[in-house]
Amino acid sequence: MRPVGSKYLLEEPLGRGATGTVWRARQKEAAGAEAAVAGEPGETVAIKVLKEELANDSDVVMRFLRERSVLLRLTHPNIVRVRDLVVEGDLLALVMDLVDGPDLHRYLRENGPLTPVAAALLTAQVADALAASHADGVVHRDLKPANVLLKQDDGQMHPMLTDFGIARLADSPGLTRTHEFVGTPAYVAPESAEGRPQTSAVDIYGAGILLYELVTGRPPFSGESALEVLHQHLSAEPRRPSTVPEPLWTAIERCLRKSPDERPSAENLARALRVVAEGVGVHANAAQIAASEGVAALLAPDPDPAAVPGSADPTQVLPQGAASYDPSAATSVLPHTSAGPTGAADPTAVLPSTGAADPTAVMPPMPQHQPEGQPRPDEPHPWQNQLRAARDRNEQTQVQAYLDPGEDPLRRRPQRQVARPQQRPQPRQQQPAPGYGPQQRQPQQYPPQRQQYAPAPQQPQQPAPRPQREPRPPRQRSANPMKIPGLGCLKGCLFTIVILFVAGWLVWEFTPLQDWIGTSKSYWHQLSDWFHTVSGWIGDLGGGSSS
Numbered sequence: 001m002r003p004v005g006s007k008y009l010l011e012e013p014l015g016r017g018a019t020g021t022v023w024r025a026r027q028k029e030a031a032g033a034e035a036a037v038a039g040e041p042g043e044t045v046a047i048k049v050l051k052e053e054l055a056n057d058s059d060v061v062m063r064f065l066r067e068r069s070v071l072l073r074l075t076h077p078n079i080v081r082v083r084d085l086v087v088e089g090d091l092l093a094l095v096m097d098l099v100d101g102p103d104l105h106r107y108l109r110e111n112g113p114l115t116p117v118a119a120a121l122l123t124a125q126v127a128d129a130l131a132a133s134h135a136d137g138v139v140h141r142d143l144k145p146a147n148v149l150l151k152q153d154d155g156q157m158h159p160m161l162t163d164f165g166i167a168r169l170a171d172s173p174g175l176t177r178t179h180e181f182v183g184t185p186a187y188v189a190p191e192s193a194e195g196r197p198q199t200s201a202v203d204i205y206g207a208g209i210l211l212y213e214l215v216t217g218r219p220p221f222s223g224e225s226a227l228e229v230l231h232q233h234l235s236a237e238p239r240r241p242s243t244v245p246e247p248l249w250t251a252i253e254r255c256l257r258k259s260p261d262e263r264p265s266a267e268n269l270a271r272a273l274r275v276v277a278e279g280v281g282v283h284a285n286a287a288q289i290a291a292s293e294g295v296a297a298l299l300a301p302d303p304d305p306a307a308v309p310g311s312a313d314p315t316q317v318l319p320q321g322a323a324s325y326d327p328s329a330a331t332s333v334l335p336h337t338s339a340g341p342t343g344a345a346d347p348t349a350v351l352p353s354t355g356a357a358d359p360t361a362v363m364p365p366m367p368q369h370q371p372e373g374q375p376r377p378d379e380p381h382p383w384q385n386q387l388r389a390a391r392d393r394n395e396q397t398q399v400q401a402y403l404d405p406g407e408d409p410l411r412r413r414p415q416r417q418v419a420r421p422q423q424r425p426q427p428r429q430q431q432p433a434p435g436y437g438p439q440q441r442q443p444q445q446y447p448p449q450r451q452q453y454a455p456a457p458q459q460p461q462q463p464a465p466r467p468q469r470e471p472r473p474p475r476q477r478s479a480n481p482m483k484i485p486g487l488g489c490l491k492g493c494l495f496t497i498v499i500l501f502v503a504g505w506l507v508w509e510f511t512p513l514q515d516w517i518g519t520s521k522s523y524w525h526q527l528s529d530w531f532h533t534v535s536g537w538i539g540d541l542g543g544g545s546s547s
């Protein structure tokens with residue numbers, strides 16, 4: 001068991017995300033006065049150990065320490081309580097209450113979508129948590145089902161929002177130097193995707209996506225690449241699925257407005273969703289139905305959204321991320337591009353018409369004036385490095401695809417394995433719906449090794465030229481061409497008799513056997529005598545029995 005600070009012992013990993021690993025841990029002794037919750041020795045807690053990459057970033061450490069008091073004071077019945085922050089050497093960790101229950105992402109995957117009433121009530125509680133944190137100036141920025149834990153309370157599920165402030169911690173100037181941001185493509189608000197100033201309205205957008213996913217089972221925008229998903233966040237209008245009641249759709253649609261200024265506050269959203277839940281339930285009365293039909297009036301734009309400090313960076317626009325996009329991924333760290341102010345003002349200007357198919361097409365113009373911390377024009381832009389790396393990977397893939405199958409080690413192996421049917425490469429499992437796939441947070445999520453050996457699907461396989469065989473030696477005629485049964489046995493018997501005869505002769509001639517039995521006959525004569533004697537006995541026996 002690994003110690004964290006002097007007060008905690010890590011026991012087992014509960015899961016892994018982009019920013020760190022969450023462990024079940026045990027308290028060794030009560031925490032000091034700086035902790036929000038001292039805790040008891042032996043108490044079980046959850047500890048998120050932030051990635052080394054973050055822990056080694058001095059900006060992140062500074063922010064971690066600066067925001068300590070904010071994170072520790074954030075208490076709400078629907079927020080997972082942060083009990084302590086540990087900063088020790090290269091280690092940054094958040095000690096939290098342990099929530100006994102699945103996260104919403106896993107729950108949805110295992111149980112399917114919720115009813116409109118349940119979805120509205122659950123999201124209303126999430127909105128309560130957001131309202132409390134926004135009032136304290138804290139914006140979550142990474143709202144998604146995986147960050148909502150379901151605490152089991154008297155047979156009821158109680159949503160608990162976690163990972164508050166993590167996105168903000170991770171989004172340090174150190175990381176922006178490499179033009180990356182932390183977020184999850186399926187849940188990213190248009191303004192975050194474009195690098196425009198962010199406010200608490202990003203969380204409302206996240207709540208809209210979450211609500212949509214709760215009732216339909218999938219987020220509204222999906223695609224083959226992060227770029228495609230982000231493009232949809234920027235320009236596609238979500239469509240109402242037939243299973244979503246009109247009042248609930250009104251709430252979703254308001255949350256998903258492209259312009260953050262048109263989204264409601266978390267407080268109003270919570271209120272509106274409770275009105276909707278009452279109005280769309282089977283026991284709703286006329287007044288409740290009427291109230292839910294007029295829910296739009298409750299969803300007025302938030303006049304005073306909480307700002308995210310330092311989020312405004314007009315040089316940052318769309319992330320590329322096409323090569324590394326996993327639609328079901330946890331929080332992704334995606335590279336940002338940069339463009340001049342005009343690019344930022346017109347999101348479509350930085351989006352190529354060909355989309356992700358041509359990575360170079362999304363290369364934005366280099367900014368004329370580089371702010372501090374940005375690469376200078378004579379340095380390769382981080383984008384260029386990323387694109388080059390992606391292209392190199394593609395080229396390698398192509399080279400691999402055109403390799404002579406006989407020389408390609410990745411292909412030789414399955415050919416060898418064909419002889420053993422139980423080891424043939426399995427067909428690939430069907431990919432789950434984007435944003436809704438298998439839990440990438442589990443410690444080991446690597447595809448089975450043998451999948452690597454699967455032949456590249458794009459290239460129709462040419463049959464490998466068969467190597468010239470050595471000419472076979474002329475066939476030997478079989479000693480038993482007619483396959484007479486028992487012939488082999490007979491030969492064996494004859495061979496044994498010959499061996500015995502020769503062995504007997506050797507013993508007769510070269511041992512004192514003749515002296516012992518008192519004879520000077522030759523071997524052959526002695527054998528003839530014995531033969532006649534034995535046949536006489538047999539004759540006597542035959543005669544005796546017949547008489």
Ligand SMILES: Nc1ncnc2c1ncn2[C@@H]1O[C@H](COP(=O)(O)OP(=O)(O)OP(=O)(O)O)[C@@H](O)[C@H]1O
Nearest residue numbers: 014015016017018019022046098099103146330331
């Ligand atoms: N306080 C907690 N109690 C119990 N389990 C937790 C707690 N916090 C997180 N977990 C579990 O740990 C796993 C990983 O959590 P984590 O926050 O790292 O995932 P994530 O939200 O996908 O990551 P990220 O947002 O950093 O990419 C999740 O499966 C979650 O259910």
